[in-house]
Amino acid sequence: MELTLPIPNLRAIMPELVMTFWACLVLVVDVLISKERKTWVGYLALVGTLVTMAFTLPLLGTRTSTFSNMFLVDGVALFFKFIFLLATALVILVSLRYLDIEGVNLGEYYAMILFATLGMMIMAAGNELITIYLSLELMVISTYVLCGFIRRDRRSTEAAVKYFLLGIFTSAILLYGMALLYGLTGTTNLTEIGRALQAKNLGANPALLLAMIFLAAGLGFKVAAVPFHMYVPDVYEGSPTPIAAFISVGPKAAGFAVLARLFLVSLPAIRPQWGTLLWVLCVMTMTLGNLVAMKQSNIKRMLAYSSIAHAGYVLIGLVVANEIGLASVVLYMFVYAFMNIGAFSMVILMCKRGDRGERIEDFRGLARSHPWAAIAFLVFFLSLAGIPPTGGFIGKFYLFSAAIQANYVWLAVIGVANSALSVYYYFRVTMLMYMSDPSGEIRLTLSPSLVFALAVMVIGTLAIGLYPSPLIAAARASMAPIFGP
């Protein structure tokens, strides 16, 4: 039998190729470099994300596919790739010093981050169930390892075990949903699934509904939606802080990318049903996340619940699921990358050897001794709470306006009520920072890379808040090929 290997469109997958190459390069360089110089591996990985970004740029505006229509290059995929690469670059920057403090300065760390990013990039571009599943696994397996990276710290390992078990459990549920979709249509290509389901006119077929629920459950775990959120606080608390920041942005965004593509492309036939399902998830996620966050005394757990609540806000965009709705999803995830990694970086700033600086009480009186750090934290909190003039406000504004425009007024009402509620716990920390006297001397762990990353994130958060026009235009443009004429 003559076998002709397909000739793929290499230009389309160039960013992924570069990323794969760079991850391997990092692994090789890691072996060659001495133990004291491991930070250089981090810088190398950073350069890798930037180079990948540079290879992604020329693809902007193109719309193509390759590998038997399994891999798409379109606006959504590209925008998400930028979010992933941005998050990765920021996480690498804030990791450099942290790894030293925790005594796990190993090159593999950066390789695993790059592998996880590669997985996300393929997830966002995947147009086929097998590809999506494999890339998702590539992403989560890398993050399992990263969670458990501080092996001497039992909390880190336990967090990894927990994340791992729940992760593969929900992956199996996701798989069952995918299997049902395949069974109903005989194909694994998302576009063809959508076409077949429309043609068959199955309507509210129980198998289809079951598939929908299982898919939502499996991906709900990845985006940390209630009721699939139980792992989040423990995992965020236990894992290395930069990895908690990474998980709270990257895999979440990737989960949203897949969720959006899967439901919109493959399941338009049961739009009302999944609309309702996501509506319920969205309301539960926002409300529970915010309510529980109020009671936390550990800042990483608080940020974990806050990130759950933010997943709820983003789900508003998926419930709306029109051009504006999806544009608001990508817009919000972009802003969220800045502000959430920023907030986690403040925890890194407080971290010392043997003390992770995670108690909210640790921030008492920070504004006295370190006014600039306090201002940075304030900006991130204002943004997370959705108060102008920050990017978080623009993001939420866009989400809520999408909801109102599509007549989901109650969703918007619940959203803004939650948003007001969230102020309480963000400002509790602000109060401690500004309005209480320090209980002892506060020493921050500063490093040039961390300060640089913080400056980038503060400026980014404010810049998007003051002049969001280009970003909004880009988000809209990224959706145009899908919804437009």
Added chain:
Amino acid sequence: MTPTEIQHALGGFPILTLVTFIPLAGAIVLLFVNSRSTGLIKGFALVVTLIDLAFSLPLYTRFDRTTHLMQFAERHEWIPSLGAQYYLGIDGISVLLILLTTLLGAVSVLCSFKAIEERQKEYYVSLLVLQTGMLGVFIALDFFLFYIFWEVMLVPMYFLIGIWGGPRKLYAAIKFFLYTLAGSVFLLLGILALYFIHGGQTGDYTFDIVKLIYQVKLTTGQQFWIFLAFFVGFAIKVPMFPFHTWLPDAHVEAPTAGSVILAGVLLKMGTYGFVRFNLPLFPQASQSFVPFIALLSIIGIIYGALVAMAQDDIKKLVAYSSVSHLGFVMLGVFALNVQGVSGGMLQMINHGLSTGALFLIVGIIYERRHTRMIADFGGLSKVIPVFTVIFAITMLSSIGLPGLNGFVGEFLILVGVFQRSIMYAAFAVVGIILGAAYMLWLFQRMMFGAVEKAENQNLRDCTAREVIYMLPLLLFMFVIGIYPKPYLSILEPSVANIVRQVQVDRTPQAAAQKSAERDMLQRAVSPSAAQEQAPSRLAGARPAGVAGAGASKAAVPVAGDGATGDAISPSSGAPAVAAAAPSLPAAAGVPQPAPHRQPGR
């Protein structure tokens, strides 16, 4: 130049931008000053506020009092994809509030020199940022921009209360923040609803306040719900009766300057919001909400006065008196006639002056005795005569003695309310009497009688600095009280315009009906021309036809190119029949003839 605004009053000089952002620029510069050089920080903050005050004066002197149009307007693209612009402008309603803000800004910096000893740099930075936020709220003519200023303002106020406040500062700060934030998120929903309704109707998605006010058509149900959303946002800020509980806490815990600004400016944003947005945007809802709001206002007036009477703490007393006074303002505004609204607007300024001054007085006495209990004082008039005179004038202004500013405002409000309902007016009078009672009683207990406490024997009288910052406030109390005409005349065109708007039926049915009526008239005048245009107008085809009201009321001609909406053309008093024909050319985008821009007297 579009007829809704006068852009080049100062030859294109961006005076509003400067007035708004000078304090912010000052705050940013202050950030980089060494926090130990406190003298420099104080001086710099004062200079910045004085410069801001100086820049705001031309807004008054160069103000065109013959028109209700937006003046000194600046308009730039900002977020085109959302339809949000950087659009500033002022009219008679906002100009006095801006002057009040810049004046109180300088006063509050000056009054803090001694009172604030900790973390001075952060303090003055917060004050300056706060001032930018407040000015922005009054100046912004784009809902998006407005909302940003509205929210930004909360943060520095929160810090002012929370860092430099009294013993329960944390509680008061978070309560203040959560209450006002909860209100403003509903405001946000209302704004979004308005935005989409207007966008859906005209295809022009914009946050332009002027455009929305003149163009959007709302059904009765939409008016009700959006009014309610705006109401929650503004009523918390005012604060109206059931939403007022944050106010005493915030006032009592805030430092003096914080209280001055809170009472003088922040509370006015609620009433300003009602006048600027609720009345013209939702006329039917405003009309039908009158009994409800009047009830809440009257409860607020009486309840505030009674609670004030029962206070032992001077600052709490003044705080509750604000609830009472603001109830008065709301009652005047919702009389929905020219006298009531202008009275309410003027009373906002008066309250800013007199209550601001009262808080300053409380601050002066507190700095000396570190107590605010009324019982700790008595017979002060013999010890500190200058202080007594200042206090007396302020107190008399607050209770509305003729010849002082409070009288003019209260009188106008009463005249307006009387026209609407004698019963409301009766309750309002009761409120005035109660107000006089607790103020006079307070003055009597503090100032007269024998000096019983030893600590009060050797109190220092007001210093020169204190007299300097009290003087302008006292001066304006007299000026407005004796010769209010300039201030009323600056308000009048805008207020008259708002009151006219409240009479307009904004529901689409009404608009359709009106235009149908007009078509019939038109057909009678020139049958052939009308028949050509009639179908599109009846169908409500926005860009081409005038779906707006008849010309005698606020006609809303829309320029065909989707540019700024044409001006309201009030020729009030002129019969509809006569006005219908001449205003027709405006429908095609031709500028209005000049006489239409002048409110008929």
Added chain:
Amino acid sequence: MDLSFLFFYLFAAVAVGAALVVVLNRNILHCAMALVLMFFAIAALFLMLGAEFIAAVQVLVYAGAIMVLFLFVILLIQIDRVQMLRFAHRQSPLVVIIAVLLLAELLYMIIRGTLGIAPGGADAAAAGAASGSTEAFGALLYTTYLFPFEVASVLLLAAMIGAILLARLDKEEVGGVSRQDMS
């Protein structure tokens, strides 16, 4: 009665029985052995469905590699004595939801005899059986499904590095830990 029914029920019964042992038995070694048995039964069913290559992979990878790994770890750390993790408390709502959903699906299938899946024609089934050859499978894998194949290779690399990283005994690090301990 077709002989294939007999085989199906035999293997299905073995698989379900072994599965029950896995979730019910207290002895972890017994569980592991039952799992191996289930893998074989499933492999047999794969054969009946015309998936010879997958059946072979099932035996080689699952029974051959994964289970060896399991047994190795079990024996290495004597895990059976330790009660480690507890899912049941907080997860019970999830248990109920998923169990109810699956039960509903099963009942629906039994009652209606279908999942709403249109029956593939006899020729479709025949085509399926015919194309089940390993050769066709390989051709498809290296042409249409080349991309997932590549992704899988990266995934295996990442997993390998991760597993080595997590499991390796780093002498320096152990030293570091004890230093940390003493301080």
Added chain:
Amino acid sequence: MISLQHYLALGAILFAIGVVGVLTRRNAILILMAIELMLNGVNITLIAFARHAGNLTGQIFVLFIITVAAAEAAVGLALVIALFRGRDTLNVDEIHLLKW
């Protein structure tokens, strides 16, 4: 000929048993085994669907699932080893630092 429904029922039963196992077992390795049961339930479903649909996509899917299962098992068991090694070295008793 055994119908599609037979295989689907078997798959669903295996999957359900696996779910119950995951949620009731307390030992990480046993949970991992229960997840393997779920995956096998998925696999048999996919293979049955593949024959039903008359294409090989389902079989390809299963091949990849087995691949991933192997990778997961390797990482998972490495994590378990790390967990227990940490426990030995640090001599921490069985208190869980993180709440389930």
